[in-house]
Amino acid sequence: MTTTQKITLNPISRLEGHGKVTIHLDAAGEVQEARFHITQFRGYERFCYGRPFEEMPIITQRICGICPVSHQLASAKACDAILGVxxxxxxxxxxxxxxxxxxxxxxxxxxxxxxxxxxxxxxxxxxxxxxxxxxxxxxxxxxxxxxxxxxxxxxxxxxxxxxxxxxxxxxxxxxxxxxxxxxxxxxxxxxxxxxxxxxxxxxxxxxxxxxxWEEVKRFANFSSHYAGLVDSNGCPDMYDGKLRITRHDHQIIEEFDPADYLTFIAEHVEPWSYLKFPFFKPEGYPEGCYRVGPLARLNIADAMSTPQADEELQHFRKLSENGLNGCTxxxxxxxxxxxxxxxxxxxxxxxxxxxxxxxxxxxGQPVNEEGVGVVEAPRGTLIHHYQVDDYGAIRKVNLIVATGHNNIAMNRSVQLVAQEYIHNGQVQEGLLNRVEGAIRCYDPCLSCSTHAFGQMLLSIQIYGADGELLAEIRRE
Amino acid sequence: MSVPIDPSWDLYIVGFGNPQRRDDGIGSYIVRQLKSALTAYDKIGFLSVRHPEPSIVDELHGAEQILFVDATIEVLTNGWQLHRIQPELEMLPYTTHHFTPMVILGMIKMIYGQSPPTWVLTVEGCDFGFGRRLTSTAKKRARSAISATIGFVRANLQTPLIWGQTF
Structure with missing residues (x-):
């Protein structure tokens, strides 16, 4: 990448976990790329090796203090599959x-x-x-x-x-x-x-x-795929169902048993973040960008499963027609x-x-050596996948959490906001607040996705085309 | 504009801390002991939570007075201290994990237009590692604090103290 200028946002506030944004400018001082860095690592997938599988719902819920129930449920479902019950x-x-x-x-x-x-x-x-x-x-x-x-x-x-x-x-x-x-x-x-x-x-x-509305239409609005669990009526199902992936125009691309997720979802790794970048496998990285969470679940839905929410969905649909369903x-x-x-x-x-x-x-006793548990956590699709040995001890763990699924989309959102607020190398007032706001729409839980400790703090660093740090914006 | 108050408690006692981290459980230990010792007072509320969180504002809003109990790593004369606190809203933490009793009191004041007289009982802990039992030193300090606090509560519920009094 040939850039000469770079902006860093650090720390980001009112999110769960830590984050940093760097904005890379080209020689003309326009935004070439923005990166939302996740800089912590905890390693649950590794240190659960060797534990009895029944312990997993208790261990993995400790990943997060906000959504422990989702981790516990995805984990318990994976364990049910191992028990074959x-x-x-x-x-x-x-x-x-x-x-x-x-x-x-x-x-x-x-x-x-x-x-x-x-x-x-x-x-x-x-x-x-x-x-x-x-x-x-x-x-x-x-x-x-x-x-x-x-x-x-x-x-x-x-x-x-x-x-x-x-x-x-x-x-x-x-x-x-x-x-x-x-x-x-x-x-x-x-x-x-x-x-x-x-x-x-x-x-x-x-x-x-x-x-x-004018700002809403402009603010981090982009086309992507959407993913989430649906029941047999095509309503979002937070606990069970098929995993549906749709295009921006609501057309269903795939609908499959979530246990087959590896056929459709792969993870990309970038050297500058501990958070992986899941993508829709048939379309590759980063073209296979999809979003999860509330916006995605409403975009994939045929209807809502309850009357008041279904009535509100109709209003949402009117508001987001003509392609505006991508407004972050x-x-x-x-x-x-x-x-x-x-x-x-x-x-x-x-x-x-x-x-x-x-x-x-x-x-009962374990009858299967593998189990996949998938639920819709508040922030999006949560996948727990375990393999066990003959004694039920964990051999392999794969966790794909909601914030991970949204990683490409969050980076794209930050880039779109930065492109609006930085021109000719000049940073307009309000950049930090809006970059934070764009990320906050996804309600990312960085503690879950990277398994990080503590509070979310954001800084923005702006780097020039020659790699020189031009500015740093941070909340004191 | 503020939300009307419906006073229902003479005193609300709230313990903070994690009982699975040894002396961090001082708050809940003291609340349990005080609950047993103050059964004669039916208008005292008791609550134990891990840390100050906004949801307790709803529990506390009907209290005439509040007593928070927490462990501390600070070295205290006699191993414990009871002091009056004031509402605080200037130093807001980044997340709700880092709320303080003063911020909780400030939230009560903002929502209900006034905040009740409030004290914090802090007891010096020794070991905050994994474990469910208090250290013997912390327990000794806690017992001393409980004894004094019972006297303080009894006296205060009969004749309100001069606010600002410190043991």
Whole structure:
């Protein structure tokens, strides 16, 4: 690559994990390439070698404090496959309920804590105020509702797994315990408020999109493929189903058993990031760029599985027709439609008496030497793939997490934003905020994808064509 | 504009820390002990969480007074300290993992328009490695702190103290 200028953004805020962006300029001072670097490594795939496979749901959920339930479920599904069992219906319902709880808490966290400061206070507001506390200061009722909506999701997880973070619940062959009638009644009481809050959020984002539509159309808007699990009716399925990949125009390219993912998905490695770059294998790298997560799940859907969310999908479709379904800022709207879908699904499950059944686990010995477990985590498709020896000890682990699937797309989004804000080597005000905002749309969990420690901090470095560092922008 | 308060607790006691990291579990240990010792008071709420997180604002908003309990690596005279804190919103951490009791108090003030008198009981820990038991030194300090705190709570619930008083 012949570039002469390079910009680095470091650290990025209001994401989970650490990141750095470098922007490489050509001789004319225009953006030639932008790279979103993930600079940490944890190595779960390696240190799980030799562990009994039954331990995997407990070990791998520690990858992340935001979506431990997704890791636990994908892992438990992979273990079910190794056991060769179909888990009891009540166990499946409870796992789905737990997952809905996680979606509710994770999507509420992202929208009300992380995304709403940009939306409510403005991209260019002082960073010292453009945060959840700033939102609380100006919109205390909305902030409190957001906190309570998240709490409902956390309470669902706690009622099933004993604690809100890293619950001990999904295991090989089912779940550890049933749901009590008391907890069931207590959880159901929290839904009316949560619906109100979710609709308030939807109203907020719809209004914001309308007010900023010209920017929305321009901001990191690009064509890509989309991927996610769907049920037999073509509705997004967060726990099970076929893995569907569609083109930008909604045309289905592939729909397959997720256990066959290696036929369709490969991973590319770049020397400048610990996060791999999964791509759609038949089209190669980077042409096989696909997106996952809320925007992708709505783009691949024939319909939503619940009435209120399906009605909202129709509005989303109208908004995103004529190719605008690639607008990255629509992730925020899609996320809330999913939250509504998950509230409805969780309420349906809790309203069914069978949810309190005590038949929740099968036990047995491993009969298969390989197992693949795939779920839709809040941020997108999550794949756990294990191989075991004759004694059930882990021989090989492959994890492809949601943030990884979006890696090519996040880099492309950053590049598009940088191209808008840098010309002739001059950086316009607001670059850092918008680059952060573009990445934040994907709600990346860098802790999961690279298995990194700690908080997300972003810096931007700008490098010239001769490799000289021209500028560094960082949040102090 | 702020959200109306519905006072339902005379005092809310919240312990922070991870009981699986030895002395980091001081907060939850003390909360358990105080809960046993203060059964005569039905308007005291108890809660143990891993770290200060925004969701506890919802639990605490109806409290007349709050007591946070946490372990510290700082060296303290007598091994523990009880001090009054004020709402803080200037130093916001990057993530919710790094919220402090002062920020939680600041959030309560912003949402509800006022924050209750609040204290933090900190107890010096020795070992924060893996393990479920407190070290004997930390336990001794915790017991001393519990004894003093029970007296403080009893006195305070009968006759509110002069705010700002420090043991």
């Amino acid at each position: 179909e888990i009891p219906p009540a166990a499946k319902a409870l796992r789905v309920l737990e997952h809905m709880g996680q979606y509710i808490q994770s999507h509420a966290l992202h929208f009300f804590y992380l995304a709403s400061p940009d939306l409510l206070l403005g991209w260019d507001a002082d960073p010292a105020e453009r945060n959840v506390v700033g939102v609380i200061g100006k919109y205390p009722e909305l902030a409190m509702k957001g906190i309570r909506m998240r709490k409902l999701g956390q309470e669902i997880i706690r009622a099933l797994g004993g604690k809100k973070i890293h619950p001990a619940f999904a295991v090989a062959g089912g779940v550890t315990n049933s749901l009590s009638e008391t907890d069931r009644a207590s959880l159901l009481a929290g839904f009316p408020d949560a619906y109100t809050t979710c609709h308030a959020g939807i109203e907020l984002i719809r209004g914001w999109l309308q007010d900023h 800022l629509l992730y925020h709207y899609a996320r809330l439609i999913e939250a509504l879908n998950c509230l409805e699904r969780a309420e349906q499950l809790l309203s069914d008496d069978r949810i309190c059944s005590r038949d929740v686990r099968y036990t």
